Amino acid sequence: MTALARFPDVASLEAVLAGLDPASADADLIPALAAAFPGFAFGVAPVDDEYWRDTRSVLRPDGTRIGELRPWMTAELAKDNGDIAAVWRRLKETDLQITEWRGTSAFVSAPTGPGAADYIQIALGREIEWRAGPIVNPNYRPWGKEELLDPAWPRQDPLPETDRLAGPLYRLLDRAGGAVIHVRSFLDRCSRVEREKREAKRPELERRVIREVGPGGTRETPFLDAVPDYFEFVPREPRFFQDWEESSARPQRVFAHWALDARDYTHKGEREVGFIPRPLKPPKERLLMTPEASVHALMDRIESVDREVGLPFGWFFLMTHGHWVEPDVGLAIAEGLKAQRVRLPDPDARVLLRWADRSYGF
Structure with a gap:
């Protein structure tokens, strides 16, 4: 351009x-x-x-x-x-x-x-x-x-x-205002709108307490002490692109594999901005988590998915959607990484472990 x-x-x-x-x-x-x-x-x-x-x-x-x-x-x-x-x-x-x-x-x-x-x-x-x-x-x-x-x-x-x-x-x-988007600007908008929504709740949250009743009586914890990163929340849309940038998928373009069903509208006075990613080439079969599946068998399956869709770490992004690869697959592989039973390329391992610690999905 x-x-x-x-x-x-x-x-x-x-x-x-x-x-x-x-x-x-x-x-x-x-x-x-x-x-x-x-x-x-x-x-x-x-x-x-x-x-x-x-x-x-x-x-x-x-x-x-x-x-x-x-x-x-x-x-x-x-x-x-x-x-x-x-x-x-x-x-x-x-x-x-x-x-x-x-x-x-x-x-x-x-x-x-x-x-x-x-x-x-x-x-x-x-x-x-x-x-x-x-x-x-x-x-x-x-x-x-x-x-x-x-x-x-x-x-x-x-x-x-x-x-x-x-x-x-x-x-x-014109699906709710998402017919034409510049994606980076749209992601900035997602983050800004979410940040403004949370900031608008600050006075209420500063007064909120979490009450726990135990043997020693009632303990009160300020909500923001219990959730100190509440105002640092990153919406799922920017995280999807951050994970792409920091993983083995980076050499390929997102739009070669995914379309974004974007929306930007106001409902009952509240603005809603975001997208649902839609794979352009989904795998023929879903990858489901079964009780008998070992983490090594899952590794074979995700490699097969990557080959089928033509994208390294492609299974992960299909998993964030939740339909083609079940989130439990990612959680099982993350546990395998922690136990050093399986390996992923270092960038992909970091992305997956970050997702497992604070998962998101569409």
Whole structure:
């Protein structure tokens, strides 16, 4: 990235995406971004996480669009005074159809420096509109109006290519404010917001005491004496990147292996900032802790995971997510390290033992 490179902004990105021709959008996405934002080496990573938009249209068999499903169906319900069964009986005899937009995520990233967190990430949806099926399910009477306004039954079947109507289209996925992030700045934001939340509680915590009742009577300990590092807490998001920087994973880029499902929003007056990491290449099988598993067998398994995902110490970061590698695996290996029964490269051992002492997960 050059010093004069202009960081992507939402308005400019939306203009680039709107200018893509669906017929060549997949091939044109990265060149279009590079032309709009020179100086960045963009790359895209698709994620297989099918979702559906709530936007639907009503079609005639010849493809003529009558209107959006929800307002159209609301008017149809009014014709029969809200009688769901009557609307269903009437509409199932028509040849009207509905469309739906199906999408999958795609994460565009570009480095901005040499550090693990020195990159930008753009969360996109790659969406296609399909002819989903008849206006109502002819074989099943709906029992609530939402089954007519937002039908889910067509999603049970894969759709043939002949039912594709439009797309692929790319659009920003504004998942609670995390569509476009500079990761290092985002991590700083995570730390700052957490620090501000804890500082706001200082007056209360300075008054709080922990009472313990024992044979000698009641003992009171000031909370901050019991938890002296309360204000030094580091959120899990910065720790994930710190562990990457200080482990065998460092030579590889985070965005080559992980996408960040980021969020930044305010709920009930409290700001929430963070992300959930999503592996781009998860292992085929989960690594679970079993009673009979020895620490040496676990070492063989984690080495196999690393080879499969193509990342040294990759098993550790999968473990912080918790789904693909159980945290108990890491705890067992940490105990093996302490007992000098197994070995890891020194940087990885330090990271794992630090995690075992104060674990985090997503």
